[in-house]
Amino acid sequence: MGHSMISTVIQFSLPAWVAELVAGWRMPLESAEDRMRLAIGLAKENVKRQTGGPFGAAVFERDSGVLVAVGVNLVVASQCSIAHAEMLALALAQANRRTFDLAAPGIPAHELVTSAEPCAMCFGALPWSGVARLVCGARSEDVERIGFEEGPKPVAWVEQLEARGISVLTDVCRDDAQRLLRRYGEAGGTIYNPGGRRRGGHLG
């Protein structure tokens, strides 16, 4: 017989450049476009600094535009398939607000701004997060065109979120977001996938 020693602690750290980048923005960000530019800026810098995939996200107070948290893709860097930009931004926002529910009574409405439409996992995470709005840059088809997969996400994903009280805004600065993905693909940026296959597998 054998006994198991198992790890019971896991930590995620955004790259050091993130805080610096964010500090360079004048807050709050009032328009959805400005908020998206921050998310795309994070995605771009993540590629440039070689700290992860071409995806960035941020959580704002929906009405005031106060920034609550950001995330970038850390799947490779943190050796964790769950570490999509959206997941990290949501987790850090909840830590900031000290609640697992960003729709808890007494706190302002929150929104998630993401440089690309969510994969199946991040889609499923949204109803539990408490965000009131989702703002998306590039479309799923833009993400898939360069080889990433979105996973088993329903075709009517926007309607399903809206049925749960989450409003969805798509195509915000889509051209910029799409350009970043295209360049990443053209430059031969790594596209990881379970099973070590070359194509497919959303880095989020």
Add this chain to the structure above:
Amino acid sequence: MGHSMISTVIQFSLPAWVAELVAGWRMPLESAEDRMRLAIGLAKENVKRQTGGPFGAAVFERDSGVLVAVGVNLVVASQCSIAHAEMLALALAQANRRTFDLAAPGIPAHELVTSAEPCAMCFGALPWSGVARLVCGARSEDVERIGFEEGPKPVAWVEQLEARGISVLTDVCRDDAQRLLRRYGEAGGTIYNPGGRRRGGHLG
């Protein structure tokens, strides 16, 4: 104008009793039923110790039954809606194996054993994780019967996983898993949900 100071680090720690509980099991666990008993045991103890919801999970090497990682629901304790048992078990397994892909070349096939069928988020996380098999105890309907939601998960979720090469085994020790959920519901166990609503919202 204002500048933002944002948090960039987040950590999840399983409760201290987890390592002790796991050390009490003779490893490896050869049958799916024994592996499920561990997952259900974790869920039970999580309720008993008041460290979280009635959900437990574990990642094993599929063929040898060697335990790689475990998880329990920590949504409330860690103030994070993402901290479902399955997500923590997957993240800790990948940390243990030092890869974001449990199907990476050169490592054995892995499986996720969970005391209850996955919610929409955990379902979406499975294809990215690299697990080759999913083993479930209680059914989604058992989970929903006590007020938790499973989220926007497709009806044909088993088929969708199998189409992606993940085999699915359901109803393993379902009676035991279901009994735990029923008792939790009868005892008035907390059932959280975004927006502070009393019912719904899967603690995972």
